[in-house]
Amino acid sequence: MKIAPSILSADFANLAHDVAVVEQAGVEYLHIDIMDGHFVSNLTFGANVVKALRPHSDLVFDCHMMVDDPTKYVADFAQAGANIMGVHAEATPHLHSVLSLIKVAGMKAEVVINPGTPVSVISEVLPMVDQVLVMTVDPGLGGQSFLEETMSKVKQLATAKKENNWNYDIEVDGGLNDQTVKQALAAGANVIVAGSYIFGADEPADRIKTLREAGETQL
């Protein structure tokens, strides 16, 4: 199980501090939500913030691109120090092309699907991706409730991975806490994004410990 705190719920005025807190608590990834105000109505940050954080952390920077036309951001995010770049299947008709570009640029390629998008939409790119992100809420905001019905897609992806000897990690994002993590891991996810559960607490390190312990005693 890898834990990926989402900085969407961190203190934007003290980002480097908040990143250091979760890094010291032993997480594996830092989940960075990039929103362009078009693909989703919210607007967050771009490659400049990834570049500014890079010298402050050795964590894997897992960039979730909630943007239209993701191709145009690949070079900037690679140069900024992103390690994983996730693009939404719903955001581009050129999914294979942009995933290839991400790999050529030296990053791991991730494909992302919204709660309303079936796994069949991404079946042709599954052999080439390093990670699949199943959104467990509709993208755009932190603090929403986990959509249990998305677990059938996690199971489908876990089965397809096993049957075909594919290599992708399965990430889930939205409404993850010490209860929902158990369902996600039982379904076959192995990368857990959590924003408000971790950064909304007075002691984020305690929440990370609780999340990991809950995962170890999954359903």
Ligand SMILES: O=C(CO)[C@@H](O)[C@H](O)COP(=O)(O)O
């Ligand atoms: O991508 C998103 C939201 O679009 C997420 O990464 C959220 O940041 C998760 O927040 P919580 O549901 O964990 O509060």
